Amino acid sequence: MNRRRFLGLAAAAGLAAAARPAWAAKPSYRIALVQWRGDTAVDRGMRDYLARAGLAVEYTVHNAAQDRAALAAIVQQVKAAQPDLVYAFSTEGALGVAGPVGGDPDRFITDIPVVFAAVGDPLSANIVHGMPLSGRNVTGVIHLAPIAVQFEALSSLFAPKRLAVLYNAAETYGRGAVEELRGIAQAAGVELVVDSPTDADGKPQVELIGPALDRLAAAKPDALYLPSTSFFIPLAEMLTAAAVERGLPTFSANEPMIRRGTAMAGLVSSFYEVGQFAGYKVEQILAGGKPAAEVPVEALSRFSLLINMAAARQLAVYPPITMLRYAEVINGR
């Protein structure tokens, strides 16, 4: 599959659905939809794509509510129901459902195809053997721009000498992203200051975000970078406002931080489009009869540079005029 074909098909899917006669026989598929933190734009994108493609799907929704123990129970429910396919949102959701590479088949789902969406780095998270083919009964969509590309955009925007990073040390992706960023920043001569709002047990706590930001602000960084994490997204408004209060211009890997919150910028994929791309992969497996192992794990080819001008004005930190030519500007006035 290539992304170009996906874009064409996404457009054609709507037309196809409209043209389909009512009497046409429609096989019905059962999908177990596993959420990590409730319904998201990604899940909606996936469902909308399949509806427009004309697939009759019966969904069973399972919400783990960010609880790993709940995921284990969901796995057992899915195993009992034997749906045609399992869809899992986020790194935690995908790891909880499909398990790591070589995971115990009794504890994880290995005999039903799993399609994940909004996973930052499935290889580092040990969800896949390799890329683009996973080497197991799993495929999915990556929602993040490569860390190096994000760093490049961030550097063009802030030209930082010192960069603060607030991440979730409890998540596999967060730890991997920080490690990768250390190498890139060192090569670029940028000092990295890193913190995580996790308690003594290593669990992230909302009330620890403020103190972590205080520690980071004390180092007087030029900007704050927020790697992707499911933990931060529901807290977008609070977290980014706290950063602005401390005078930290923020660059985020996740769209909601900029759209809903006051992160100043980010190089992101649209969550809804990520979901649509995942929907296409589901269609390839269910209607196309392709094994999940033969459907490549991919990211969208285009990322948008979002700039929140309200945050820029509040902080009096402005993007270069050249960047305004290609960025999507939010809150221009």
Add this chain to the structure above:
Amino acid sequence: MSLAAATSAAVTRLKVRVVTLALLVILSAAAAVSVPVAGRQFQDLPVELAAKHVTLVSQLGRDISRAVEFGIPLADMRGLDVLLADARAAHPEVGYLTFVDTQGRTRAGQDGAPAPTDLSGVPRTMPGSAPRLVELDAFHALRLPVIGPDGAVLGDIHLGIDRSHVVRLIQDRVFDIITVMVVTAIIATELLLLLLDSMVTAPLLGLQRWAEDTRAGRGAALAGAPGRGELAAFVRQLAGLSGVVHGTPTSPTAGVPWLIMLRHVRVALFVYVVADTLSLSFLPLFSRELMSPLWSLSEDVLVGLPIVVYWLMSAVVQLPGARLLEHMTHRRAFVVGALLSAVGAVGSAMAQDMASLLVARAVSGIGLGLVFMVCQAAILTHVPTERRTYGVATFTGVFFLATFSGTALGGIAAEHLGFRATFVLSGGIALLACAFAVLTFGTSREPHRPAVQAAEGWAAYGKLAVNPRYAGLLLLAALPNRMFNVALVFFLAPLYLDMLGASKAEIGRIVGVYGLTMAFAAPLIAAWVDRRGWQVRSVVIGSLLCGVGGFAVVPFDNQWGILIAVALMGLGQSMSIPSQMTLIPTVAASNARVLGLPRLYAVFRAGERVPAFLGPILAGVLVGLLGYGAAIATYGAWLAVSAILLAFVFSASRSKCA
């Protein structure tokens, strides 16, 4: 003066007068139209450019205004310098591009050419109005206000068009006009000469032959005249009358005189080479478009590969082509060659990847090799021995004239039609050459010789290899001349000139001197050489001239040195190459009786052309070791020493014969 000489002189005078008059009319008319157009460019071009720059500056102004609308204060605006520098880099004619705020402070754009110190006198061009351009120092100055979101003026963007750049643009356009005029003149001349020879020279030569026969008492009837048109019809009527009066039966037509056959070959070759060289100027660009991984070759090698394959195939086809010539008429062989070229051209137009382009160029190369071979063979068959140098020089001259015309026309066609359509056009013109050859080439052919046994054949080739004069001509004249030619014209001169800071147009003009010298000097020198029978001297002196040219870069290590080297190479090879070809039947007469002339020529051409690809490689090694100037001089020394050795070989073999 003999009757033949008088007729020839009269016909020549007539042709010179008609062609001169026609060219005067054509060129005067073209100049009358072109000169005012070129002159007006000095007024029109800056305004034309300014209109484009108003759009550019307006866009930059909108960017600034939008940033202000987003709440970015002018004082805190980042990236303005980059914005203006990027715009300037995309428009090399822009000398300076600055943003000056309402207080007269230059906010950005000071990294370009120094702008005039006082820009306040430049009038504002308001949005939507015609550009107001003023000349200021070395620039055409333009000023546009930047209007903020609230309608207030935020400042001005000042832009200066470099006047020297405008002059260069105009010069390039003038050169384009001159090129088209020259190509028009060349094509008009070729067509006029074809018409004159067909309608005037041919019937007059028929009359002249009858007059000579009558004077010599060899019969009284006038043979039917060759040629077309009223004069030929009149001579044919006269021939009928003469037959009635003398009671002697007349043949309906006499044989076509060699001058007319030479004209036919010349025109067919001209049309063919124009077709074949249409793609010359853009082939590397087209190759780059089709670039795809092939045999792990680097991109630089791949881009040049279609050209290498084309020339290599044209050289490799010589030996099998010589055998082919013994089995078909010149007409059929020409048609096969030109058809292959047409197929290759259409194949190139349809090529979707590098591999298919290489195959198409190889087919075209085979076509080129065959056409060259058959044209040379036809010239040597039709032209009397004592005028062969002139015949071969005609071949060389027309090749360069057609190359110049085809390349220029191809560039224009590619710009208007695109690369692929130009290839198709090339195929169509090659078919025209086919049609012309079918109508005019007659039934001439090479003598068919019985098949030579392999062993006998190898022995014959062995004897040819030890023929000192043939081997000397190949190894001491043809090969070094060809290698130096390819190395200097296609490799050393362009790269050295580029290093010396010459523009692409200047490089093209200096390198083009070689072809133009060959086109005009070769036939004139050849006529002179034929009259005196100085072929050997011509080869030796020509090679020496090329060698001396190589040394020109020693005292003149600049563009002039290269120009002298290229011009002397053109002059030297005008003397040397046609005479080399003329000498082959003489120096290898005994070998020709066994192998046939086509094979002698094929071995000669393959022997000089296949290793010619070593020319640039050797040049590259020499440049690495000694530098450009010394590399050219080393090649010059090789040519000079070879020429002296060749003189010795011919002198020694003559003494031996004596």
